[in-house]
Amino acid sequence: MVKEIRLNDRIAFGGNNPFVLVAGPCMIESEDLVFEIAGKMKEVTSKLGIPYVFKASFDKANRSSIHSERGPGLEKGLEILSKVKKEFDVPVTSDIHDYTQAEAAGKVLDIIQIPAFLCRQTDLLVAAARTGKIINVKKGQFLAPWDMKNVVVKLKESGNENILLTERGSTFGYNNLVVDMRSLITMRELDVPVVFDATHSVQIPGGQGTSTGGKREFVPYLSRAAAGVGMDALFTEVHPNPDQALSDGPNTLKLDEIEEILKPIVEIDRLVKSL
Template sequence: MIDTLAQALPHFRNTNSGQFFLMAGPCVIEGEDMALRIAEQVRQLTDRLQIPYIFKGSYRKANRSRLDSFTGIGDETALKILQKVGREIGVPTVTDIHESSEAALAAEYVDVLQIPAFLCRQTELLVAAAETGKVVNIKKGQFLSGEAMGFAVDKVQQSGNPHVILTDRGNSFGYTDLVVDFLNIPAMQRFGVPVVMDVTHSLQQPNQSSGVTGGKPDMIQTIASAAIAAGADGLFIETHPTPATAKSDGANMLQLDRLEKLLERLTRIREAVR
């Protein structure tokens, strides 16, 4: 699938024609049935709306506040589920990696390797991801400007891999909030790569005293709408059938049955601005 995705990547850029693309799925792979159910439902919806779709799911969560937080069902088990989703549902898949040693392993199972925001400056990690030949999605650090992400792009491209996506997920605003600067979208598009708005993570409320990240899911429509109006090439939305029971990031995820109405609205916005 990687050859098809890599060839399609330039077309994901906003050229005032065509549709935005979507990365969506659960925060973390919790099990095979749930992953397939989400992927199938979103695939049917995006096919109808002609939205290119990449299934998202973390095979392991390394950045957790508390030692007792859920981190995954096992690396190989989760990666095989991601591979099965890609094969059976017929969509590209993306997962995040946290150390350079993980790049080659994850690349055997998924199409896109994602670099978490806190790790976007880690040279060895970026180079290892680049060397797999997979598409590399780099999340902008909460502590960086859009302009500063050019160095991350350079690390991947100068390592011989032209297939880069940049994703904004907001900037730290005090200790327990994030704020989205939509000027980062055109700033990062100047590097000639597709730019995505991570809607749900930008609505997190980190560093809570409970050790569990909070969120403002009621603002998902607002952030997503503004991102499309600002010209984002794609959106990143974590979704779950029942966010209240999700094992990770449930506080800021979109309930799966609300995705259809949101995407219909966003396609109308995209049509209006192009």
């Protein structure tokens, strides 16, 4: 059984705890949209008994095109996330892209996320670790799961053992990703809880020329598979109208469909963890 990392008195990752849902829009598009999504997700997760963490990016620094929307930035984004945290009584997470963002982010975020493309950036990992917050590192699309051992060592030797690792698919030829569910097992063997990022795993990187494509219809199936393997958290992006989302729309789930998608995942998770 993998070690337990406790976020607060209601939420713990790992051990034999129920999976935690980390979900929200890909990017902070507006305060009103963030509040709408956070409110609905709090309602759904409370109904289904799922521990919940709200996620939204304040800056999408790795967009395909220089003309793509990036979000409100560090200061305004953290202000909005702080409001979500207080209004809905939920933990919040977002990703940082530069070591200079770590200190400010650590004052608001409950979990600091490291993007897949940056998972080997030593200065970024060290700065994040020193905040003392839980650090969620997404496995690079270009890395084998056992290569994440070096990431774990960097964080631990920087004084932080509150580590999550996320599987988000592996590069499979051009403009495609594939998920090897063995990755969840392999990374768990590093004695850290693992997260399955269902929506980024169905991306088609750069598939629309100046933006990323995706196949959101596969998200429920991959999520169920990950629950069957044994995941400690599930990461999904949700939006009231994904086709109009400013980032990652093609792989984002529809907000009004999320409850029905989650129901069988909850049942599989309970069955697996009762064995």
